[in-house]
Amino acid sequence: MRLILPIALVAFSPAFAQVTPPADDHTDGHTDGAASENLTLETAPFRQEIAIACDFKTECVEDEPCTETEFTPQITGIAGGLTPDDLVVQSTMVTDAETVELLGVKSGMALSLSGGTFAARHLLSITETGAARYTVHYADGPFVISYLGTCN
Structure with missing residues (x-):
């Protein structure tokens, strides 16, 4: 969640540019304001491909008893951010x-x-260990389905 603030700052950089004098020295490796305005997941300094396979063995529907299941979603995508510690996905x-x-x-x-x-x-x-919880909240009803398992 620490990444949300830096991304918000990048998004509002034109407003900050009006009150922050431009830096004259670019030898420290930082980009100017115009380059940071165009930051995307594809152009972020730190990027990572996401490829995750999940294996859920337990399904719980609303307030009914949980049952065994074999639910195996696949997640793919891209992550990116200003540091390798916290990435937007x-x-x-x-x-x-x-x-x-x-x-x-x-x-x-x-x-x-x-x-x-x-x-x-x-x-x-x-x-961090791969334990996973997946829920779907349906507006019609309303009701919820929960899955318990692992992802790697």
């Missing part, structure tokens, strides 16, 4: 039932992604 999760665009953050090996539509909001959390 843009990804796609593919399942047998659907394909969902997910956005989030990666800190070390931990990952938190969310996305979907208003009708079905998706949240995937993966710990």
Whole structure:
């Protein structure tokens, strides 16, 4: 989450440029304001391809008892940021039932992604050790489906 502030600062750099005098010396390796305004995941100083396979063995639907399952979504995408510690992630999760665009953050090996539509909001959390929780919150009902498993 520490990356959100630097990205917000980059997004508002034109406003800061009005009150911050330009640096004359570019020998320290930093780019000027114009270059930082065009920062994207593809042009971020630190980039990483995302390719994750998950294996969920437990499914819990609303308040019913949990059952065994074999749910194996695949997540692919790109991560990028100003430092290698915290990265913004843009990804796609593919399942047998659907394909969902997910956005989030990666800190070390931990990952938190969310996305979907208003009708079905998706949240995937993966710990440093690979333990994972995936939930889908449906507006119609409303009801929730949760999955417990691992991702690597």
